[in-house]
Amino acid sequence: MLLEIKDINVFYxxxxxxxxxxxQVAKGEIVTIVGANGAGKSTLMxxxxxxxxxxxxxxxxxxRPLPSFAHDVAASGIIxxxxxxxxxxxxxxxxxLIMGAFLRNDINEVKKDLExxxxxxxxxxxxxxxxxxxxxxxxxxMAAIAxxxxxxxxxxxxxxxxxxxxxxxxxxxxxxxxxIRDKGTTILLAEQNAHKALEMANRAYVLETxxxxxxxxxxxxxxxxxxxxxxxxxRHKVI
Amino acid sequence: MFLQTLITGLSIGGIxxxxxxxxxxxxxxxxxxxxxxxxxxxLGAYIGYFLISSFKLGFPFSFIGAIVGAALLALINVRxxxxxxxxxxxxxxxxxxxxxGVSIFLExxxxxxxxxHFYSFPEIFKQSTIKxxxxxxxxxxLFALIFSFIAIFALHLFLTRTKMGTAIRAASxxxxxxxLNGVNMNKLIGIVFILAGAFGGLAGVFLGxxxxxxxxMGWITNKAYIAAVIGGLGSLPGAVIGGxxxxxxxxxxxxxxxxxxxxxxxxxLVILFLVILPAGLLGKYLEEKV
Numbered sequence: 001m002l003l004e005i006k007d008i009n010v011f012y013x014x015x016x017x018x019x020x021x022x023x024q025v026a027k028g029e030i031v032t033i034v035g036a037n038g039a040g041k042s043t044l045m046x047x048x049x050x051x052x053x054x055x056x057x058x059x060x061x062x063x064r065p066l067p068s069f070a071h072d073v074a075a076s077g078i079i080x081x082x083x084x085x086x087x088x089x090x091x092x093x094x095x096x097l098i099m100g101a102f103l104r105n106d107i108n109e110v111k112k113d114l115e116x117x118x119x120x121x122x123x124x125x126x127x128x129x130x131x132x133x134x135x136x137x138x139x140x141x142m143a144a145i146a147x148x149x150x151x152x153x154x155x156x157x158x159x160x161x162x163x164x165x166x167x168x169x170x171x172x173x174x175x176x177x178x179x180i181r182d183k184g185t186t187i188l189l190a191e192q193n194a195h196k197a198l199e200m201a202n203r204a205y206v207l208e209t210x211x212x213x214x215x216x217x218x219x220x221x222x223x224x225x226x227x228x229x230x231x232x233x234x235r236h237k238v239i
Numbered sequence: 240m241f242l243q244t245l246i247t248g249l250s251i252g253g254i255x256x257x258x259x260x261x262x263x264x265x266x267x268x269x270x271x272x273x274x275x276x277x278x279x280x281x282l283g284a285y286i287g288y289f290l291i292s293s294f295k296l297g298f299p300f301s302f303i304g305a306i307v308g309a310a311l312l313a314l315i316n317v318r319x320x321x322x323x324x325x326x327x328x329x330x331x332x333x334x335x336x337x338x339x340g341v342s343i344f345l346e347x348x349x350x351x352x353x354x355x356h357f358y359s360f361p362e363i364f365k366q367s368t369i370k371x372x373x374x375x376x377x378x379x380x381l382f383a384l385i386f387s388f389i390a391i392f393a394l395h396l397f398l399t400r401t402k403m404g405t406a407i408r409a410a411s412x413x414x415x416x417x418x419l420n421g422v423n424m425n426k427l428i429g430i431v432f433i434l435a436g437a438f439g440g441l442a443g444v445f446l447g448x449x450x451x452x453x454x455x456m457g458w459i460t461n462k463a464y465i466a467a468v469i470g471g472l473g474s475l476p477g478a479v480i481g482g483x484x485x486x487x488x489x490x491x492x493x494x495x496x497x498x499x500x501x502x503x504x505x506x507x508l509v510i511l512f513l514v515i516l517p518a519g520l521l522g523k524y525l526e527e528k529v
Contacts, residue, residue: 049419074421086416088409099409102402103421151420 001060002027002186003048003078003155008057010040010047017043019210020057025155026202030177030187032218034194034231035207041190042083044207045159048188049073049080061155075103077154083163085144089133093124093143096132100150110150117146120176138169145176155186162193174200194231198222206231243374244494245487250380252486253387254449257442258463259470259478260391261435267411267473268431271331272464275316275341277457279436282345283309283443284452288358298363306440313436314429316341325428342457349454358452383445390441391479394434398475407431411473462489465509471519480520 003025010018018040025031035041046052048059050066050073059066067073079100088096097117101110118125121142127135132143141161148156158177162170174196181187191197198204201218206227214221221227228234258280265273287305290296296304320341324333364382368375398404410417410427418424442463446456462485470481485505493501512519 051415051418069423070415070418071421071423074419080419082416082419086413088412088416090412091405091409095405095409098402098405099417099420102406147420 001025002062003188004058004060005048006058006060008047008054008059010043010052010054012043017210018047018054021207021210021212022057023205023212023215025186025188027186028181028184029202030181030189030200032197032201032204033188033190033207034192034197034204034221034227035190036192036230038209039207040210041207042159043210045080045082045157045188045190048078048157049082050078074151077152078157079148079151079153079155080157081144081148081159081161083159085140087132087135087140087143087147089131091132092129093132093135094128096143096147097124097128097150100147103151113150113152117149120179121146137164138166138172141165141169141173142176145173145180149180149185153185155188156180158187158189160190160192162191162196170196192231194227195222198227240374240494242372243376244490246371246374246376246384247380248487248490249483250384250387250486251490252483253384253391254442254445254482255463255466255486256391256479256482257387257438257445258460259466259482260394260475261438261442262460262463262467263470263473263475263478264407264431264435264438266467267475268407268414268428269321269325269331269334270473271334271338272472273435274335274338275320275345276313276338276435276439276463277460278342278345279309279313279316279457280439280443280446280460281349281452281454281457282312283436283440284447284456285349285353285443286440287444288360288447288452292358292361302444305444306437309440309443310433310436313432313439316436317428317432322425322428346454346457353454355454358447360448360452363448379445379448383449386441387445390438394438395475397434403427403430462505465505467519468509469512469519471522474519474521477519477521 001024005021005023007020007022008018009020021044033041033044043052047054050068050070061076061078067076088099097114104110123139124143124146127139132140135143145161161173165173170193177187177189178200189197198218198221204216204218204221205212206214206221214224214227225236229236261276262273283305286308287301290301290304291298320337321334324337364378366378369378398408406417406422406427410422410424414424446459463482466481466485467478469485470477489501489505492504
């Protein structure tokens with residue numbers, strides 16, 4: 001396993017946000033976590049990025065404990081694209097992308113990656129000298145994913161990439177995620193948009209009020225009546 | 240007379256800008272007004288003074304010594320006094336109060352060790368004035384003016400052209416995300432204080448040469464603070480513009496009206512700004528689309 005999380009508990013002050021959460025991510029997979037608002041998806045993501053700390057349990061990445069500082073976690077290859085994009089609004093799109101490559105010193109490779117990104121998202125090339133705060137929501141999401149990719153991550157953590165996007169942009173984002181996986185990057189995806197996220201997942205977990213309540217392959221969970229009722233809007237009971 | 244006043248004003252403005260840049264750099268990252276900055280400026284002036292008059296190092300080396308010394312003091316200041324609070328994620332108000340404490344402590348340390356004497360720098364420029372389009376201009380003013388702007392321009396290049404500079408601007412917007420990009424915040428904060436301290440040392444020497452060196456000279460940073468507020472706290476171009484505006488206006492008021500009301504004028508100006516334009520001329524309120 002590339003990333004192995006065992007029985008972690010995370011607290012916000014007195015609030016017990018993650019309760020004995022265990023999950024695994026293997027190399028080259030898309031692993032999806034579905035859950036409602038407040039289920040703990042973002043908490044899990046921030047914990048894996050090294051910003052929040054688990055009180056107990058273990059997070060083993062590449063056979064070693066996860067580094068304790070966020071910048072060391074980033075250096076080890078785990079990159080979080082946070083919820084609500086969080087671009088640097090005071091920097092241009094290009095500078096935002098360059099910040100993604102902050103830890104890299106291979107200038108020529110960074111330039112190549114920048115060209116690759118501009119190929120993947122032509123709109124970002126058009127807007128490269130614009131302040132990131134002026135982009136539309138969908139463009140910002142593209143830029144946020146692009147910034148994550150500029151770090152050449154081993155595992156890309158995507159926290160609700162479809163949040164606030166139109167259906168068209170959502171499809172676009174999910175298409176991109178698949179492309180990224182096909183290029184060899186492992187992906188851990190937290191989503192409320194359960195249908196699309198489960199469809200492309202190799203494996204998936206359902207998080208409810210801080211606990212993992214279900215797990216399986218993406219298809220299994222799509223077919224699960226409880227998941228269908230809670231997340232896919234399918235009704236089984238006749239009212 | 241007009242040209243002379245303008246150059247004097249610009250040179251004072253340049254010194255205000257140097258000090259305001261130090262405030263703004265720290266404010267942009269940590270969101271608190273570092274009231275210990277004035278004390279660092281004062282210590283920089285003392286270092287410069289003792290290097291030139293007791294150690295006879297000559298002006299260039301004393302000048303560099305003051306800059307390096309002030310930068311190191313600023314680094315020690317953040318590591319001993321602020322870092323423990325930052326690591327516990329203390330609110331900015333606590334940092335500000337700590338900064339006041341540091342300032343009082345250091346100022347009194349100077350009283351106890353060096354004493355309350357007023358020192359004046361030895362003559363640096365042989366000529367007291369030079370002729371420039373028929374006006375008498377002090378070479379020190381000219382030197383301070385040119386050097387301040389060179390230093391500020393160099394800082395601008397650092398912030399816009401280098402990776403670390405970009406990271407500082409990025410962190411001023413979102414520190415947490417910067418750490419997700421692999422920026423070591425502790426190191427970055429250290430660099431920011433070294434920069435602020437170096438600019439403080441520079442300003443300290445200019446102030447010392449222009450006026451005197453004494454324990455409470457750091458309080459002139461009130462003016463730099465006003466400059467930073469006028470320009471917009473946290474904005475570097477704002478700090479520079481605010482400093483220059485304040486320096487020039489003050490000088491014109493003291494020459495053409497009366498030097499007695501100079502400070503009344505400055506403080507009235509800041510009150511006016513706080514009422515009408517609280518974010519300053521270039522305050523950092525960038526709108527972000529949601």
